[in-house]
Amino acid sequence: MFTEHCFRIDIDKSSILRVVIDEFVEDTCACYNIFLELKHPPQVRRKTEMDQKWQRLVAPTSEKEDIQQISSLWMCNFAACNSLLIKRCIPQCMQQYPTYEPYLVEFNTNVHDHVSLQYTVEGVGMNGIPNNRNFDALPFGIRYLLLCFNTQICGLLNCQQRVDYICHSISELIQICSNNIVMVEEVLRGILASEIIYPDDFMDKFHAWRDEHKPKETTGNSKNGYQIRKLVITPTRILFFDKSHEGGNYLLRHNPAYVESFSRVSFCDEDRHSLFPQQFANLAHRVTYFVDSYGIPLFNGRYEMLAYSSSQLRAFSYWSIYVDNETDKKGLPKTIIDKLGNFSDEECVAKRAARIGLCLTQTYEGEEVLFDKTTDIISSANSNLSDGIGRVSETYAKELARKHNIQLHGQSYIPSAFQFRLAGYKGVVVVDPNLHKQTSKELLLSKSQCKFSNSDNKSFGLVSYSRRRPADLNRQIIAVLDSNGLPEQNILHLVQENLDEIQNYAKQYHGLRKTLSKEQHAIAQNIKLSLQNEHASVILQHDPLITLAQRLGFEKSLSHLKSHIPLKRSALLMGVLDFEGVLEEDEVFIQLSPHHECEQPLYANHANCYEKGGVVEGQVIVTRSPALHPGDVRKLKAVNDGTGKLSHLKDVIVFSSKSLISQPSKMGGGDLDGDEFFVSWEPLLMDFQECEPLLDHNRLNAQLESAQMCDENYQNYLAPRQFFCEYIHNEHIGAIANAHLKLYDWSKHNGSHEGVRDKQCLQLAEIHSHQVDYAKSGKKIKYNFPNCNTPHYMTKDRHSDNTYHSKSVLGQLFDMVENFRSNNFLYLSHSSTTNSNTFNVLDLEMLKLFPNSLTFKDKLYSEIDNLYEDYVRGLKSLMKRYHIEAEHQLLFSLVNLKEKQVQCGKSWYKLSKEIPEEVRTFTNTSRQSCVDLIQQLVSNHTQISSGEKICLERPFIGW
Incomplete structure (x- = not known):
């Protein structure tokens, strides 16, 4: 007995590239087909008699699939050509033939009927690779580039005659001279990077580029930059992309022989946006096959997973290595993982995978350095105050700044703190001028910074360094402040200040400087410097790129302002510890560097912005993202250091080492291993009631499933694979944060003063905390998300049945910006017109x-x-x-x-x-x-x- 399956194809209007009308003659009558040419395959949904919920389908991974997979074998056609026949039109002279209405496909659920059908284009495998001897004979690099073309030019390799012609032409060039392999690759990369063509035009373009080819100097790989291939797995396809720049990491630096074999792999939806596994009926099979069971098949081998960093895991991405089916008999992935370090001390599969992933963090390699180890500073309440932080000598800090050419406003700059990786240690080191009194080494690292043992890695890998960065009030922080009693008018006053500035600056190039004030890249710096020139306005008035950037910059500012309020009296700073014991429990030390001189005039009408630098004094609010719990925003006292022991520290926030409970841990469980903290001394934000933070002793005890554990025979290389497959189906950080915001707004909309202090919000805040930890703890959360309506500022469809017009401060903020945009649309557009070229x-x-x-x-x-x-x-x-x-x-x-x-x-x-x-x-x-x-x-x-x-x-x- 078989279940009847119903299918539906959803096509987003924005994904339609063009409509193609194909005219043909049949029995002397003119006919035509109407096709939709799509940018990417459509969404295919299925429902059954047993399950009436429409669920999305993925294409099968191989010809050998179970009954659930076979019902979607026909989806492989989308991997061959991004087009869809929607109507066949036949004239009156052929009325004896049926006229096809919008294209429907009938499916027989009998498995034997399915096996006999043709699901893929003739001569092309289910993975989109031609079954062609001539193609197989080409070098790996050229074959891979042709697959990159097949990703960009859908259908290029689906015609056997065309594949034979391409292979024959390339083979002739290679036979003439082996050096022509490099020439062919350069020509293919040139076409790939610069032109959009159709399959029939490919060889004409190839010959034209070959005739004009000039050898290029290749930058190659360095210890801080590598050229790495990339693969993307969607619900229906495997997309191949050419080599692109990747920052260096320990894995790449210590495996130079395999750099050509490494690749980055990502899972995403057809439109290259986030993948939501809950929408699919059969995604687990596809993920498990490519990640854990077999790998990604390619030519005479496969790409097997190696590992991933924590940020890559959240983006559903990982590093892989190409394994040849014939030559690799020793288990290459296992060999590489085992050489990264000793991870056997971690029994939890998730944590072991996270420790392996530390070797994949992008770093800038420094010189080999010796270090000493010391114990952590533990308070009487058993709180680790030095969690994640150590110390570095002033001499070595200067050496790091010199080696990596660290600058501030074009001048040499020595940061006060460095985030790093070294010999299984991670975290931050803060500059200590007196370190030589405690050790003869350049570094003194805390016990909490050791994550695994690796005696081979003796080079200091720089991840990032401390600097003053601009900060915003985001929706989460606004919701917490609002729930804790901050008057709404204070928030709205800050919004109005920003709107007034946008309006005042719209016709001035001073406004362009403001738009670019947060940008740290070279373009922004050049323009900001240019604006100081008395003749700049004449030149910039006639530059279409600048005027377009100015207009879009204002639009970006308005769009950003709907959810983030830029604050002049604020900064985003790396957290460090007062090892000198100067600060009391609720005190912090904050010394800021000046803004660039061309940015300082932006603060002329605003006091206490420290645009020229200085030590912040007085009450400050401090938090870190994410901030969902009412106790995540803290009030602390910024003080000057009368002793001078902290005066060398700039562009960091220094926390006390005398606290009973670590201050960072009170802010969503933060620590000092690289966390950045939002700091503001804006007077309008101080009038709220501080709440008890979310600590272990006041948790609501959410239900957690036990984490998978390793036994003594567990192979290290399996941990990342098995946990990735589990994580991709249980990652709910975004969904939890959205549900929390909806519950907050519904509470405020209904006149309650609870907001994020509502019981359901408190529970979601704790669940969110567990979900953030899930990537390392491996403990899944058991929770049913509450059903609640959506405020208008959280959805594009503001007229749906489950959407309401919010009265909360976030709703009012959103409406203020929308009204401003409507009232000033023509005014802002006119300010950016171009009079010349x-x-x-x-x-x-x-x-x-x-x-x-x-x-x-x-x-x-x-x-x-x-x-x-x-x-x-x-x-x-x-x-x-x-x-x-x-x-x-x-x-x-x-x-x-x-x-x-x-x-x-x-x-x-x-x-x-x-x-x-x-x-x-x-x-x-x-x-x-x-x-x-x-x-x-x-x-x-x-x-x-x-x-x-x-x-x-x-x-x-x-x-």
Whole structure:
């Protein structure tokens, strides 16, 4: 007996690339088909007689599937071609033939009928790889690049005749000279990075690029940067992506022979957004197959999971290695994992996987360094006050700053704290000028910083360092403050201040500086410096990129303001400990560096912003994200250090070592191993009642399942695989946070003063705390999410039945911004119009410099065209790497990083550091090429006067 299956295909309008009408002749009559060409496969849903809930399906992983999987075998066709026949139209002369209405497929549930059907394109396996001898004979790198094309140009490898032609053409080049392998790879990468083509045009483009090919200098790999391939697994497909830059880590540095074999793998939805496993009927089978059972099949081998960092785990991403089926008989993944360190002390599978993942944290390698170990500082209440923090000598801190060229506003800068990885130790070290009195070594590390033993790793791996960063009030903190009695008008006053500034600055380039004030990348710094020039407004008025960036910057500011309130009197600081014992229990020490001189005028009308630096004094509020519990926001007293023992510490928040309970632990269970703390001395935020923090003794005892444990024979390399499969189906951090916010708002909307102090909210805050720990504890939470309506500011569909118009402070905040946008839309749009274009400005400037020399200008334009082509290629490569659609979004960091973390398989925080750094390197290289060109042209132009030559040789304002 078989169950009847019903299927439904959901197509989002935004995923339709184009509508294709295919005309054909049948029995002398003109007919046509209507196709939808899609950007990605549609969502396929199924329901059965037994289960009437529509659930999404995934494509099977192989031809051998159970009955639940076989019912979705037909989905493999989407891996071959992103198109869907929706209607077949037949004229009157063929009425004897049936007319097809919107395309429906009937499925027989008999398993034997399914096996006999053709589910994939002829000559192409279920994984999208051609079954072709000529293709198999090509080098691995070229075959992989062709699969990258098949990801971008759906259907390229689905035609046997085309595959034979491609393989034959490439093989001929390789037979002529083995060096042509590199040339072919460079040509393929060039086309891949710069052009969107259809399958039939591929070989024409290949020959054109081959004829114009020029050998390129390859940067190769360094200890702080590697070129790594990337694979993405969606519900229906495996997507292949070419090598892109990855920061260095211990795994890569100590396995140089296998760098070519490593890859990054991510799970995400078809549109490259977050995957929600709860929506699927059969996702577990697909995840287990690719992660734990077999790996990702490719050619004559497979990619097997190695490990993942904690941020990669939350993004459903991991590192893998290619294992050849014929040559690898020794268990390569096991060998590599075992060499990373000794993890046998951890019996919990999840924690062992987390310890292995520490070797995958991106670090900048330093010199080998010796260190001593010491005990932690434990209070009388048995609270570890030094959890995660040690000390570093002033001499070694200067050496780290010099080696890594750490700067602040273009000047050398020695941070007060460094986050690191070293020999199985992790956490933070704070600068101690008197360390030499306790040890002859450069580092003194606490016992709590040791996570596993690894005597081979003796180099100090720098993860990040302390610096002053801008801070915002997010929805979670606002909800806590509101529930704890802070008057609503105080919050709304801060919102209005920001709206007033946006309106005042909309027509001023001063406003552009404000828009860019938070950006740390090279583009923003260049523009902020340019704005100080008295002639800058003339140039920037006519630059379309700048005017577009200004307009989108204001739009980004408004969108951001709906959920985050920028505060001038605040900072985001790394936490450290007062090892000198100067501070009392409720005291902190905060000394800030000045803002850049071009940003200081932004604070002219606001007192106590410390834009010129200084020591913060008075009451401050301190918290860290996430902040869901009413006790997560603390009031502390910022004091000056009369003894001078802490005066060397800048851009950190120094906590007392005399506390009964560690202050960071009172803020959502924080510690000092790299946590950053929100600090504000804004007077409008002080009028609230501080609540008891969520500590172990006042938890509500949520029900937790026991974690999976390792026995003495457990193989280390299995831990990451088994826990990943479990985690991907039990990760609910986002859902819990959303439910908490809904419950808070519903409570306030109904006139209650409880808010986050409501019993259900308190329970969710504790559950959220357990869920954050789940990645290391392995203890799943048992909880049924409450059903509640959604406030209008949390959904795009504000007219649905379960949405209401919120009266809470968050609802009012949202409405203020929306009303401002509506009332000022034309005003803001008008402020960013462009009256001219860059070429007119360039013509004007060139005529001023060379009134009688048009030939020089023509030659300059010709050379600039060549440089511009190189610039565009590099730019498109960067945009593709980070899945960014427009130039200005990349250059000005106008990107939603929380969306990109799924597409890139990295946390938004890591991307916030990595993308600006990549942009800085790219723009500096492009700028230097321009400078070299101008200097060369000037030196060759003999008719130019010395005065004009000086003018051209001056550093110019460029991106």
